[in-house]
Amino acid sequence: MNYKKEEIKKALTLHQIYTENYKTNLYAVFLATPLKRENVTLDALLTAVLRRGTKNLPTQEQISQKLEMMYGASFDCGVEKTGDNHVMKFYLETLNEEFLPKPEKLLEESLKILLDIVLNPYIENNCFKPEYVEGEKKNLKQIIEAKIDNKNKYAYDRCIEEMFKNKPYGLYKYGYIEDLEKITPEDLYKYYKELIETCKIDLFCSGKINNNIKQIVEQNENIQKLNERTPNYVINNETTEAKEVENTKTVEDSMQVTQGKLVLGLDINDLEENSRFVASVYNAILGGGANSKLFQNVREKQSLAYTANSGYVRTKNVIFIRCGIEIANYQKALDTIKEQLEEMKNGNFTNEEIKNSKELILSSIEGITEEQDTEITYYYGQELADRFINIEEYKNKIKEVSKEQIVNLAKTISINTIYFLKD
Amino acid sequence: MKVIESLKIKEKAYVEVLENGLTVIIIPKKNTKKKYIIWGTHFGSIDNRFIMPKTGEEVFIPDGVAHFLEHKMFEQPNGTNSLDTLMALGIDANAYTTNDHTAYLFECTNHFEEGLNELMDYVQHPYFTDENVEKEKGIIGQEINMYDDDPSWKLYINALDCMYKENPIKLDIAGTIESISKITPDVLYKCYNTFYHPSNMTMVVCGDFVPENLLQEIKKRLVNKENQGEIKRIYPPKEEKINKPFASAQMEVSTPIFMIGYKDIENKKEQRVKKHIAIEILLNMIIGKSSSLYAKLYKEGLLLSEPSLDYEFSDEYAHVLISGTSKEPKKIEEGILNAINEMKQNGLNEEHFERIRRKVYGDYAIEYNNVGDIARMFLADSMKSVQSFDYIEQFETVTKEYAEEVLKDIFKEENEVLSIIEPNKN
Incomplete structure (x- = not known):
């Protein structure tokens, strides 16, 4: 097993993934906190402000220069929704020392910089530097406004928003302009201090890493200063809760587009213990690839769409169908999609289709260990679900899924929201 | 083999x-x-x-x-x-x-x-x-x-x-x-x-x-x-000049997007890899993440994130591309022109050059993380008669003096163009 996790302090966990497949080491810090309307904007802004400077490297320019000297180490950060948690993610990637043109020590330095960015920010007069906060507010405002630029993504986000109206998952991960405008540097710093004392913290190290990482982390000053805590976050419960079945909502928006974007949000109401695995297979048959029902019927047979696929969001147990269609073909495309859902309910799919879909999922599971950030995300997902399944078990669960289970699951599926972006 | x-x-x-x-x-x-x-x-x-x-x-x-x-x-x-x-x-x-x-x-x-x-x-x-x-x-x-x-x-x-x-x-x-x-x-x-x-x-x-x-x-x-x-x-004959210095259009974007190009008119075939490495170092020095120009534009709210930097070439074309999002693309263009002029006049800063050289080395090495990236890189390079390892192996040959020559050769004001997409006005 190349993965191990150890608790450094209560709610502060170190995860190590040993692998020789890369030229790089990847380090990540994740802060998890419940998704709430009053916090999403603060979280997004905070993540951006933290990268502006640390106590030791007070400007972004200094951070960048330091990283460049380390053979172009790269830092990245962002916010993601994972189930009903909002996760602030901070990554640092460096070359593994073995592949440098000249020998140099990079590992300890890397961890120090990353932990400094998250835990030891640049503070002036007991507050974040107002210039950084104001600058990042402007930037975040542009990011929120840019929601409309990518029409595929916009239509998808809008469908999620409508489907989870007034629920945490319906929130936009970057927050809201009306909330943003009110945030002062004082508010943000106060929020930061609370967050850092209460959130769940996970530190990941992946690569050809040595044995003393735990020691390095434990001796890090920032880590030593952290308090023990009972973390405030939402466990992504993998045993499904029943959902209220509502009537299908239809929502349309108009924008300057030549191609219409159709997105359907589907609820799954299957309470069986392994239904998440069944849902993966169901989704792959419905819209997982070039052999799927959607691709074959909406795109290939009827030339109604250039893209037609579906994706399963495991943490919320929902499926989204996404198509790019000619606007005039809306009704025809929607009817064709509904027919495919009926086909699934009636068990009109072959063993061949099941086998192909499982192959598709299995190969993506095998791909998990082939990318450093994917592997980290996989283990972090389990950490938040508080349920550990190793990659072999995961593959077996997929292999065990039967046609009967798929049909039973199909019968519980209902269309929650139909969203259409047109001209 | x-x-x-x-x-x-x-x-x-x-x-x-x-x-x-x-x-x-x-x-x-x-x-x-x-x-x-x-x-x-x-x-x-x-x-x-x-x-x-x-x-x-x-x-x-x-x-x-x-x-x-x-x-x-x-x-x-x-x-x-x-x-x-x-x-x-x-x-x-x-x-x-x-x-x-x-x-x-x-x-x-x-x-x-x-x-x-x-x-x-x-x-x-x-x-x-x-x-x-x-x-x-x-x-x-x-x-x-x-x-x-x-x-x-x-x-x-x-x-x-x-x-x-x-x-x-x-x-x-x-x-x-x-x-x-x-x-x-x-x-x-x-x-x-x-x-x-x-x-x-x-x-x-x-x-x-x-x-x-x-x-x-x-x-x-x-x-x-x-x-x-x-x-x-059969291709049309090589053009000795740019076609026009500026183009703009309106589309549904929230903030204008821009692309600045430098046409590499001579497009010499010798030392292509070496030249390419030098251009990547220069682009990072001009407007990369740690450049003073980027810091200034970021502070003024004119750039949100680093622009993408690229050099595209084949036998028939060659050009540098700098693209990004900005409320005022013309100010970005002005900043870049000034930064380049200053670098031409004063020469490249030694410390800055070394730092960026290391960064660019890291960028090349990271390409070897993934089988797909490796295969696509070898194919795309071979279509241009380039051998991919050369980017790593010829690295040491790119000196500050060589980069200064390339700066003068390629980043000429008369070969520069600007394209902008602005938000719809209504």
């Missing part, structure tokens, strides 16, 4: 040119589960006029044929589609067309042999009929519409239009609805027979393989083809 090696990043490539002219490059990667194969032909959207080696006939083809051909290669006489066949095996298959090449690829963890069977079968057996060509026009028409909605594509095409008058690089890769309406099976077969000859193709494989064994597997699956002479491609 010939072995080339990079000691710095500890990788080897095995290269063989077969009797029929096909170049095979195998890069073994121990312990990885993923395998990646890509088979490319030196035929892209710019190759729209050529002489067929066998008949001597000169052919003009409608815009978008290379891309159309790519779409149609998957279709089989028995009604199946090779993309589906590969996907059914859990293999992630795809294809793409660029300015200068078309490539067919797949990535898998299992069933590599079956995948190889299918790939080598469909690429060597075209099947075009009036009916299946007509049907494809609908699908590609949708794809063209999708490009039309994409502001960053429009931005790029407009920047090219500024730099080139006649050069086919500025054509849409997929063509237009009008141009593809003229495509017939006959056109497709002519292009196929000319450009899909092994001597015009390169295959790159990366994964946990024994190179000699894999080469035998590939040879077994090759269809015999008569040798063919060189394909004469």
